[in-house]
Amino acid sequence: MTAERTDVLIVGAGPAGLSAALELKRLGVPRVTVVDREPQPGGMPRLCHHTGFGVWDFHRMLSGPQYARRYVRLAEAAGVEIRTETTVTGWADDHALTLTSPAGTGVLQSDAILLATGVRERPRSARLTPGYRPRGVFTTGSLQRFVDERHLPVGKRAVIVGAEEVSLSAFMTLTGAGLEVAAIVTELPRHQMNYFPYAPVKWLLVDMLHRVPVLTAARVERILGRFRVEGVEVSPVAGGERRVIPCDTVVFTGDWIPEHEVARSGELRMDAGTRGPQVDFAFRTSRAGIFAAGNLLRGAETAATSAAEGRRAAGWIARFLQGAPWPKVRLPVVAEPPIKWVFPNALSADTLRGEQPLTFRTADFVENAVVQVSQGNDVLYRQSFRYLTPNRTFRLDAAWLPRVALRGEPVRIRVA
Numbered sequence: 001m002t003a004e005r006t007d008v009l010i011v012g013a014g015p016a017g018l019s020a021a022l023e024l025k026r027l028g029v030p031r032v033t034v035v036d037r038e039p040q041p042g043g044m045p046r047l048c049h050h051t052g053f054g055v056w057d058f059h060r061m062l063s064g065p066q067y068a069r070r071y072v073r074l075a076e077a078a079g080v081e082i083r084t085e086t087t088v089t090g091w092a093d094d095h096a097l098t099l100t101s102p103a104g105t106g107v108l109q110s111d112a113i114l115l116a117t118g119v120r121e122r123p124r125s126a127r128l129t130p131g132y133r134p135r136g137v138f139t140t141g142s143l144q145r146f147v148d149e150r151h152l153p154v155g156k157r158a159v160i161v162g163a164e165e166v167s168l169s170a171f172m173t174l175t176g177a178g179l180e181v182a183a184i185v186t187e188l189p190r191h192q193m194n195y196f197p198y199a200p201v202k203w204l205l206v207d208m209l210h211r212v213p214v215l216t217a218a219r220v221e222r223i224l225g226r227f228r229v230e231g232v233e234v235s236p237v238a239g240g241e242r243r244v245i246p247c248d249t250v251v252f253t254g255d256w257i258p259e260h261e262v263a264r265s266g267e268l269r270m271d272a273g274t275r276g277p278q279v280d281f282a283f284r285t286s287r288a289g290i291f292a293a294g295n296l297l298r299g300a301e302t303a304a305t306s307a308a309e310g311r312r313a314a315g316w317i318a319r320f321l322q323g324a325p326w327p328k329v330r331l332p333v334v335a336e337p338p339i340k341w342v343f344p345n346a347l348s349a350d351t352l353r354g355e356q357p358l359t360f361r362t363a364d365f366v367e368n369a370v371v372q373v374s375q376g377n378d379v380l381y382r383q384s385f386r387y388l389t390p391n392r393t394f395r396l397d398a399a400w401l402p403r404v405a406l407r408g409e410p411v412r413i414r415v416a
């Protein structure tokens with residue numbers, strides 16, 4: 001099979017992939033090809049028919065599809081080649097990916113590759129929730145595909161599992177489709193939806209919290225119903241009496257896993273915390289010429305954050321194309337519980353100036369936390385936080401970076 005060639009191959013036509021492609025064209029890269037397995041480009045926002053997109057990158061409030069269309073139009077106008085219905089199935093060699101599309105299979109070779117394949121929510125099966133497999137069980141993503149893409153009827157009364165920002169998205173889709181939301185259930189002691197950055201959605205949150213009971217420190221123990229969901233059995237995490245909430249729809253929200261199949265099959269080093277490929281500040285993975293950006297790196301941030309990462313990654317890709325050397329030494333940055341992940345999770349010599357903060361998330365609520373950065377026995381830095389909240393991203397100042405010994409022990413981030 002003869003391989004086609006391009007200068008930069010981007011896998012994933014979501015905000016990260018498309019904004020990277022735009023920036024690469026702006027920087028003068030002649031051939032930029034973006035491939036996506038979906039029939040239309042635009043990534044996840046294409047399916048989120050509610051508002052909440054575009055404030056940071058387009059300075060206006062857009063629905064997901066409007067936001068996706070803007071990026072697609074800009075990329076097409078800039079001369080980016082976008083191939084849809086094209087799935088990357090593996091690696092032909094270090095810089096060539098195998099593709100499958102309705103036109104057949106092929107190999108696309110490239111000087112640099114950017115993986116921007118996004119995330120998915122863990123479905124019910126992966127969460128091991130007991131019960132039969134009746135109709136009416138969704139993730140937010142599959143719900144939105146069902147309602148907004150296929151225009152199929154869902155049900156009448158729903159329970160949302162999870163109480164983070166994406167749970168609001170599920171709420172908007174369900175109520176928009178005419179369903180009553182019977183309850184929101186989270187295993188954590190408080191809901192985590194109060195940080196949504198956009199004012200109109202904040203009002204929606206206030207309205208929702210008035211109308212819908214949020215059951216905290218509670219777990220969905222079982223889904224009832226054989227052919228169609230008939231209810232869920234919920235119990236307190238600490239133990240106690242189970243109660244049944246009648247409903248015909250259950251939506252599992254959040255609990256993200258990066259779409260890391262291409263990264264894994266390329267044997268890129270993965271990070272235990274993010275479960276995405278390990279990258280440094282320059283979005284460089286463990287393999288020369290292979291970059292990664294967007295939600296593939298670590299569960300779900302906003303579309304604007306993913307797009308900004310795509311743009312920054314493009315700058316580093318352009319430098320690489322112009323001959324910048326790939327770092328020989330990479331030092332891992334390790335998150336220790338309750339810190340769930342830290343980004344970036346590798347350090348290399350040319351990005352140790354400490355201009356950009358690191359970001360991290362925790363698994364638990366922690367009050368009056370001191371987050372400590374250490375290497376071996378040396379404490380490099382301590383930063384205080386009044387509250388750490390799960391499913392919310394925090395910034396860790398990076399002034400300590402120049403003091404890291406790159407050939408030393410891994411840097412550890414923990415709550416002291």
Ligand SMILES: Cc1cc2nc3c(=O)[nH]c(=O)nc-3n(C[C@H](O)[C@H](O)[C@H](O)COP(=O)(O)OP(=O)(O)OC[C@H]3O[C@@H](n4cnc5c(N)ncnc54)[C@H](O)[C@@H]3O)c2cc1C
Nearest residue numbers: 012014015016036037043044052088117118294295302303
């Ligand atoms: C339900 C929901 C609601 C949201 N609401 C908001 C909101 O209101 N505001 C906001 O700012 N953000 C919101 N977000 C987050 C936002 O959608 C993401 O931050 C953003 O889409 C991430 O961009 P990305 O490019 O990293 O990944 P994605 O947008 O997920 O794009 C990844 C692309 O890669 C493709 N792909 C994956 N694997 C392959 C493969 N092997 N071959 C070819 N193509 C592949 C996929 O088809 C997909 O199109 C929401 C997310 C969800 C799930």
